[in-house]
Amino acid sequence: MVRKGLIDRRTGLFLVVLFAVIVLIPLGNLLLAPGTAGHVPGYLLPLLGKYLCFALLAVSLDLVWGYAGILSLGHGAFFALGGYAMGMHLMREIGDRGVYANPVLPDFMVFLSYEKLPWYWHGFDMFWFACLMVLFVPGLLAFVFGWFAFRSRVTGVYLSIITQALTYALMLAFYRNEMGLGGNNGLTDFRDVLGFSLSDDSTRIALFVLSGLALAFGIILGRFITGSKFGMVLVGVRDAESRTRFLGYRVEHYKLFVFTVSAMLAGLAGALYVPQVGIINPGEFSPANSIEIVIWVALGGRCTLVGAALGALIVAAAKSWLTANFPEAWLFVLGAAFVLVTIFLPRGVIGLLDGLKPGGRHRHALPQAAPEPAE
Amino acid sequence: MRRLLPLLTLLCLAFGPLPALSQSLEALIRQLPEGSFSDRAEVVAAIAATLDERAVGVLEALGEGDLHQRKADGAILKVTGRGSKARAFDPLTGEELGPVPARSTTAIKVNNALRRAVRSGIATLTLMHRDPTRRLAAANAAFQSADPDQLEALGAALAAEQDASVAEAIAQAQAAALLASDADPALRVEAIETVRARGGRDALAVLTPLRASEVPLIAEAAAAAVAEIERSQAMWARAQNVWFGLSLGSVLLLAAVGLGITFGVMGVINMAHGELIMLGAYTTFVTQELIRGHAPGLFDWSLAIAAPLAFLVAGGIGVAMERGIVRHLYGRPLETLLATWGVSLILQQTVRSVFGPTNREVGNPSWMSGAFQLGEMTVTLNRLTIILFALVVFAGLLVLLRRTPFGLRMRAVTQNRPMAAEMGIRTGWIDAMTFGLGAGVAGLAGVALSQIDNVSPNLGQSYIIDSFLVVVFGGAGNLWGTFAAAFSLGIVNKFLEPVAGAVLAKILVLVFIILFIQKRPRGLFPQRGRAVEA
């Protein structure tokens, strides 16, 4: 046997707290009167749900960056694609309740005088199809992109730069009205999902709980992958890629697999994000967004999964609070976080916590300085 | 034969209406209502022959049917408006003579033949104007109208013309008019040749319908000429695209060449490069503000003053970044990427807090405004200046890296750090200076870009991705690769734009580079040597 446990202590602790939150908040809202302590106001639920989606997105990036050493600066693209797939379903579900009351065409298409639905919009009226696309579209893009990139052994910063170019190109494309996806404005004015109104507190609670479950699923899946021999090979690829090759491992297949899985998780996060914030637009593709994901992971502590989730929660909460209270300060804080974390906190908050306990160093932990490539 | 024609018309003009010629313009105008239409046509010809500028207005009024004779005294008036709104003007001076009582005047009638005579007369008058630019404009107008009725006038004007370029234009107009007539096919084929030599869109408009001519000889010649003009137009369009491409390429080169040093030569990712460009642009803005406030006379020198300042500001920040941050992260490129991105956010927000989020106005010095015409393409001076500036900066860098002790040390450090240190080179200092140099060049780029782009805190963000792609596409570590990549991408982009639209062209270029890097991860011109292969 000797397979290391699927859930280590740290992950277990995180999951317990997560489950407690997604059970207690709905329970509190069910039992307690609005306005009392313990009853979370309806407007706050989507915000909390949003944080959980970001946490899942961070976990997906940690899977490729922390473990396989692939620093994707385009993970926001997979998130946005998942979001658009869900957004397209929500658009179709508006039906004839739009401003122009067209039963088939969403408002923006009527406005742009479309004659009929573009081919790629077909099928999105079915929820199951949209869910399939939420995973399939980001997965396919990651697979095709990764197929070429990993086969030609594009690594390191070169890979980072072209992933950034990828999301930039997608952003420009989605800004075009000709894409048939709402151009500048994106997709918005959603009414309901599966017949439940998006403005009902009960729907909000359900989405919040689903986001929490998705995050838990992402972490457990990540643990399963990284805890296996496959995960060890990934770490091997990160630390000494050529050694892994000379041992007979097809490095490009390993990378491709984890990259695709990661993109699908990011797509899932995007799909849960869209009904909670009520809009998806091309801004989600902006390269700056994708780099922000990286600081979540770095701040929390990469190569730990829960660290990434924690980092996302911390940064997202800080962003909400700062942009509301000190809007000018936000970019200073974010910029300083990038600088300070990379120089003084290479193992993130989790590494800091580990450092407090003797012998708490995690296996697979990052080396203090990246080893030089074995050549 | 062709040369005889204008001579003949001139002779007719000179000797035909001889009695009328000797009379004054005023007297001639009074004769307009008299006689048959053909008599009046003779009078019109005589009026044109006076070459009196004032006659143009008279003939125009006649052609429009606005010329009236007052019943009371037989005076000739120009009348505009109808009924109670009718007003009279002196046809020669344009002076207003007050309202016209109903039925107090009779309009001078014109038929088609007379209208032709009027048009011909006006052509003569304008073509014979004493101002050559007016004559040229008239010739060009005549070319466009291609009116066979003006043939006589054109011939006469051509015979009298002294200015070579105007004469050429008149001859072309004559050819165009001839083509619209039913003259001898051989003559018309010759005219096609004249029109073809003119080229351009006007010529195309004259020749295109002739391809359907019933005379095979003419149809053939016209088709050949049209094809020839279209070829030449396509060539000019290509030239224009190349020019736009060079212009875009020079911008890309300026933006990327600093990265070519920090990323290409040192191997350090500087995501704040775009913000250093932005700081260069803001330095230009501040310099211009100070000059406007204290020494407005120096405004034309503002860019020359701003350039070294921008180099120092951006370079200084670069040195500070290297010493404070990048130095601690050597050998960890991904971490460097993140830390410098953090710096870029801080710089952006600083500028936003100090100068505000909106665009700031940076002026063009007078010597950079304007444009000149090269063949059929327009060359704007600011773009030309930027191309030259980019080339100068690039050449300066090459000289600095290849021909100076600093460049030698820099190359020594990047190629073999321990050995360079052994030889007594202060590697830390060289690192800082090299990084500062790359940053300073970004500042210079900012000075140039402030002339053509919006100066806002977001300026840098729009260049950073392009810059990296240029460096990677060209092959990191090779400044000539950056050069080739910048210009080829610029030109490709501008050739795609007319076909695909600006945004789609940009997307296509991005996708192309993404695919290209995957095919050749080391770019167009990879660093050579075994060390790289390993």
Added chain:
Amino acid sequence: MNETQLYLNDVHKSFDGFKAIDGLSLAIARGELRAVVGPNGAGKTTMLDIVTGKTRPDSGRVVWGADTDLTRLDEADCARLGIGRKFQKPTVFETLSVEDNVMLALAGDRGIVAGLRHRRTARQSARIGEVLDIVGLGAERGRLAGALSHGQKQWLEIGMLLAQEPQLLLVDEPAAGMTDHETMRTAELLRTVAGAHSVLVIEHDMDFVRALDCKVTVLNRGSVLAEGSLDHVSANPEVIEVYLGR
């Protein structure tokens, strides 16, 4: 015993005009132990790169066993055929434990699905212990490989090579950074391994080569200068000129 394991015939490879390998021909028999020596830049490492699929030769044939063309294969293919390689600079997975390093090297399915479903069997654990004992790292089993000393990393890498159970071991300067005692132990180990496996050792250290007590090939400027016993090649005036005589 005389069956050929690896055969290079008239191989050429140049990098931007520099002829790293220039008409190299070499044959290694099954089970043979061979030492390759030569001055810096003689093309030793490039030769290993070509044999392991890392570098594609410009021309020439590289044949594995009876008729497998190695020039068309990449690193993973070559490794799967049974070619193991130890780098000049010890390269182990620094953030994995010593035993996990060996585990990754153990012969077995290299596929993704196998990697996800993998459970370590008692037999594998025993094999890992066996290998670690051979290389003297039995006590370091649970430590992070990054925490090992330079010499220990060399041993670990050799252990990984053994765990891989290749038919041909390519060993690039194993003695670098080892004590004299360790050097001799390495030579002894390689001698034991040979016979069951073919072994090709690249080395600068002449004492080590002597201890290997095998046929020696001298490379110079990308081709074979001399071949034979160490005493035989040491007596060759050309060899003395380019290499030993310095």
